[in-house]
Amino acid sequence: MPLPLYLLAMAVFAMGTSEFMLAGLLPDIAADLGVTVGAAGLLTSAFAIGMVVGAPLMAGLARNWPRRSSLLGFVLAFLAAHVVGAATSDFSVLFATRVVAALANAGFLAVALTTATTLVSPDRRGRALAVLLSGTTIATIAGVPGGAVLGTILGWRATFWAVAALCLPAAVGIIRGISARPGQNDDGVGRLALRSELAQLGRPRLVLVMLLGALVNAATFGSFTFLAPIVTDTAGLGEWWISVVLVLFGVGSLIGVTIAGRLSDQRPGLVVAVGGPLLLVGWLALALLATSPAALLVLVFVQGALSFALGSTLITRVLYEAAGAPTMAGSYATAALNVGAAVGPLIAATTLSTTAGARGPLWASAVLVAVAVALASWRHHRWPGRRRARQGCGF
Known part of the structure; x- marks a missing residue:
């Protein structure tokens, strides 16, 4: 994989740390700013809403700009x-x-x-995206738990300052690693009419794959946002265990995104057919066994792998299905996944006041994945094997 791809992943690491870090900071933010934990959870939805709106908007504005200028800005x-x-110190300003x-993140990611x-040959798109998205997964391993530890020691504001500092080497990497020439116009695709690219959203196959991605990400973010209460209240573990669970x-x-990166170009159907039902079973098991610390630790690891394997595969499929929109396809994938990231925490937050308590988000995630599995099954029967065989992808 080319070096510029890893430099992009460095910036994704900084942004991924910010996107996910609230999972370990919500209780402290709520206490400091005088709001409930459920209200503080809306910060995750605010970020996701900005990503949804910003992805097509920022991509449309930047479609004819030089890549380096866009990414750096x-x-x-x-x-x-x-x-x-x-x-x-004002919650509304923080919101x-x-x-x-999120608008900036959306534009960057698109x-x-x-x-x-x-940067790679057409048959290696899945692997290239796996490298790019590894910035997000490494953020969940190192950045987010590190932020949680930093927040525990110095307060949640220190984590925000740390993310700002991470942006500096990412900016230097973009300046040194990405060409200053107008990237989208290199092969003439940037001159395609924006209306023609937006018309791709009328294709049922593209819309359905985007919907599947939104549902899977809604399940992921719905539970991930409220992992801290599950660790401390449901499993009865100490505050420091939040970082362990996030790691x-x-x-x-x-692991999930790495494995999926090797399968998503040629065998996406296998990832969806196997990963979807397993992800559903995993959320159900976690909801039932969350009171057991040992089960919680094992299942959180498994759900991380399955969620990102399935999610990254669906991102790749969106780009394939949106091949007729070369400068906007990234924004469609970004918007689809962040519709889920916006809706998931909202749905999960409503379950906290039910009898399910802190485990409510886990049950909600199971329902969302069940809908995705049902739609994927319907898709399989609605568009049978001939076209999938021609694509050589089985999906």
Whole structure:
């Protein structure tokens, strides 16, 4: 894989740390700013909403800009949002900074996804995206738990400052590793009419794959956002165990995205057919066994692997299905997954006040994955094997 791809992954690491870090900081943020944990959870939804809106908007604005200028501008805007967020004592201002940071993240990821696919041959897109997304999974292994530890020692604001600092080497990497020339116009695709690229959203196959990605990500974020209460309240573990659980989830996600990266180009149907039902069973098992610390630790690892294997495969399929929108395809994948990231915590938050308590998000995740599995099965029968065989992908 080319070096610029790893430099993009470095920036994704910083942004992934920010996107996921609230899972270990929600109780402290809620106490400091005088809101409930459920309300603090809306910060995750704010970030996701900004990603949903920002992905197509920012990609549309930047489609004819030089890649390096676009990526660098988005990283610096992301940095500024975290500086303001670290300094504020007003929940509404913090909420606003999460939206701004998400807009920058969305623009960056939309451009980075399409850039990554141009750095490799067409039959290696899945592996290229696996490298790019490894920035997110490494963030869950190192960045997010590290942020949780930093937040425990120095307070949640220190974690925001740390994320801002991470953006600096990422910016240097972009300047040194990405060409300054207008990337989307290198082969003329950037001159395609925006209307033609947006028209791809009328294709039922593309819409359905995007919906599947949204459902899987909703399940992932719905439970991940509220892991801290599950660790401390349901399993009865100490606060320091939150970081351990986050590391296990992150290690699992890295393994899952790495394995899926080798299968998503040629055998995506296998990943979906096997991973979907297993992911459903895993959420059900975690909801039932979360009171057992040993079961919690094992199942969090497994769910991290399955969630990211399935999610990264669906990202790859969105890019394949949106081949007719070469400058906007990355934004479609980003928007689809972040619709899930926005809806998931909202659904999960409503379950906290039910009899299910802290385990409510786990039950909600199981329902969301069950819907995805049902839709995937319907898709298999709706578009049978002839076209899938021609694509050589089985999905």
